Amino acid sequence: MDGELAVGGLRAGELAERFGTPLFVYCEETVLARARAYRQAAPEALVLYSVKAFPSVSLLRLFAAEGLGADVSTLGELTFARRAELPGARIVVHGNNKSDAELAAAAKCGALVVLDAADEVDRAAAAGVRRVLVRVTPGIDAETHDAIKTAHHGSKFGLPPDETMVAVGEAIAAGLEVQGLHVHIGSQLLDLGAERMTVDWLAAFAAACRKGLGWTPGVVDLGGGLGVRHVEDEPALDIRTFVQALLDRVERAWELHDLPRPRLVLEPGRSLVGDAACTLYRVGVVKRASETTTYVAIDGGMSDNPRPQLYGARYTALLANRANEDATSWYAVCGSHCESGDVLIERVRLPEPRRGDLLAVPVTGAYTLGMGSNYNSVPRPAAVLVAGGAARLVRRRETEDDLVGLEA
Ligand code: LLP
Numbered sequence: 462m463d464g465e466l467a468v469g470g471l472r473a474g475e476l477a478e479r480f481g482t483p484l485f486v487y488c489e490e491t492v493l494a495r496a497r498a499y500r501q502a503a504p505e506a507l508v509l510y511s512v513k514a515f516p517s518v519s520l521l522r523l524f525a526a527e528g529l530g531a532d533v534s535t536l537g538e539l540t541f542a543r544r545a546e547l548p549g550a551r552i553v554v555h556g557n558n559k560s561d562a563e564l565a566a567a568a569k570c571g572a573l574v575v576l577d578a579a580d581e582v583d584r585a586a587a588a589g590v591r592r593v594l595v596r597v598t599p600g601i602d603a604e605t606h607d608a609i610k611t612a613h614h615g616s617k618f619g620l621p622p623d624e625t626m627v628a629v630g631e632a633i634a635a636g637l638e639v640q641g642l643h644v645h646i647g648s649q650l651l652d653l654g655a656e657r658m659t660v661d662w663l664a665a666f667a668a669a670c671r672k673g674l675g676w677t678p679g680v681v682d683l684g685g686g687l688g689v690r691h692v693e694d695e696p697a698l699d700i701r702t703f704v705q706a707l708l709d710r711v712e713r714a715w716e717l718h719d720l721p722r723p724r725l726v727l728e729p730g731r732s733l734v735g736d737a738a739c740t741l742y743r744v745g746v747v748k749r750a751s752e753t754t755t756y757v758a759i760d761g762g763m764s765d766n767p768r769p770q771l772y773g774a775r776y777t778a779l780l781a782n783r784a785n786e787d788a789t790s791w792y793a794v795c796g797s798h799c800e801s802g803d804v805l806i807e808r809v810r811l812p813e814p815r816r817g818d819l820l821a822v823p824v825t826g827a828y829t830l831g832m833g834s835n836y837n838s839v840p841r842p843a844a845v846l847v848a849g850g851a852a853r854l855v856r857r858r859e860t861e862d863d864l865v866g867l868e869a
Contacts, residue, residue, distance in 0.1 A: 645684025762796015
C-alpha cells in the first residue's frame with residue numbers, strides 16, 4: 462500500500478505500532494490455502510500438522526476446521542493439540558524417548574502412538590496405549606542439512622529394519638493393535654528423489670513383513686519433510702506436486718508387490734506455515750564495519766530465529782515501510798545479541814536503511830518462534846494472525862517480568 466508492505470490488508474507500520482517488534486505476522490489466507498492444498502491433493506489421507514513447526518492453539522484450531530489433525534512429539538505439543546480440542550483419533554504421538562507420562566497421556570486421549578524403540582512395546586502396553594505404528598529407519602540419506610536428516614543408517618530415530626520386524630511381532634503379541642509403519646526421512650526437502658526411494662523401500666519392506674510375520678501395514682505414515690523456498694536461488698516444490706508424486710509412487714510400489722493399498726498419513730509442518738509468516742523488526746544501528754560490510758542491526762536475532770546458526774539457513778529481507786524504493790547497496794542484517802555469530806542475513810540488497818525503518822523477513826513461519834530462546838534474557842516476541850484487514854494476537858509478547866518470575 463503506497464509503497465508500504467501490507468499483510469492481510471494491514472500495513473506493516475500499523476501492525477508494528479499496535480503489537481510492537483519483533484513481530485511474527487501470520488497470514489490466515491496462506492495458512493488455509495496450504496492446508497487445503499494438502500487436503501485436495503490427498504483427500505483420502507489423514508493430514509496432520511506437525512506442531513513443532515509452530516506450536517499455536519489458534520493455528521491448530523484453524524487446521525482442525527479444515528479436517529487436519531496433529532503430530533506431536535512431546536507432552537507439551539500434545540497439550541497444545543488437546544487445548545485445540547483435537548480428538549485422539551486425529552493425533553499421532555512421536556518421540557525417540559517417550560516418558561511414562563507421555564505414553565499415559567497418549568493412551569488417555571486414544572492417540573495413535575509411534576513406537577520408536579524396542580522397550581516401548583511393553584511400556585506402551587502397560588500405559589494403556591491401544592493403537593500403534595512402528596517407526597522404521599530405512600537407511601536413506603535425504604538431501605538436506607545433516608542435522609535434519611532422520612532416516613540414515615545410524616539415526617537416533619526409529620528402528621533398523623530387522624528390529625522393526627521384531628518390534629511389530631512383539632507388539633502384536635503384547636495385544637497392541639499394530640496399524641502400520643511410520644517413516645520420516647528428513648526436513649526441508651526440495652527434491653523428490655529420496656522420497657520416491659523411501660516409498661519403494663517401504664513397499665518392499667511391507668512385503669517382507671507379510672512373508673515373515675503374516676502381517677501387512679494397513680497404515681503408512683510418510684512423515685513430513687516438504688521444504689519451503691526462502692531465497693530466490695533455492696528450488697521451489699509445491700504441495701500438489703510433492704503429494705501427487707508420493708501418491709503415485711505408493712500406488713505403483715504397492716501394486717508391484719501385490720499388497721493391499723494402505724491408508725496414508727502425512728505430517729507436514731514447515732510447508733503448512735513456513736511461507737505463511739514474516740517477521741517484522743525495527744532497524745536500530747546502521748554501521749559500516751569494513752570496506753565490504755555494513756551492518757543493519759535489528760531488535761531481534763538468534764533468539765527469535767536461530768536457523769541461520771543451526772542450519773546455515775538463508776533469508777531475504779525488505780524495508781517494509783519503503784518497499785517501493787530501489788535497493789541501492791548490499792547489507793548484512795545482524796541481531797542484538799552478544800555474539801558475533803548473531804547474523805540473520807549475510808548479504809541482502811536494500812534501499813539505504815535508517816534507524817526506525819521496519820525490516821520484514823519473509824518465510825519465517827516455521828521453526829523460528831517455536832525454537833526461540835531467551836538468550837541474553839530477551840523476552841520472546843508476539844505472533845499475530847491477520848485476515849481481511851483485521852489482526853488478532855495468537856501469542857502474546859513475553860516481558861522481562863515473565864523471565865524474572867521464573868527465578869526461585
Ligand atoms: N514428522 C516427524 C516425525 C518429524 O520429525 C518432523 C520434523 C515432521 C513430521 C515435520 O517435518 P516438516 O514437514 O516440518 O519438514 N528445526 C528444523 C526442523 C526439524 C524438523 C524435525 N522433525 C529446522 O528449523 O529446519
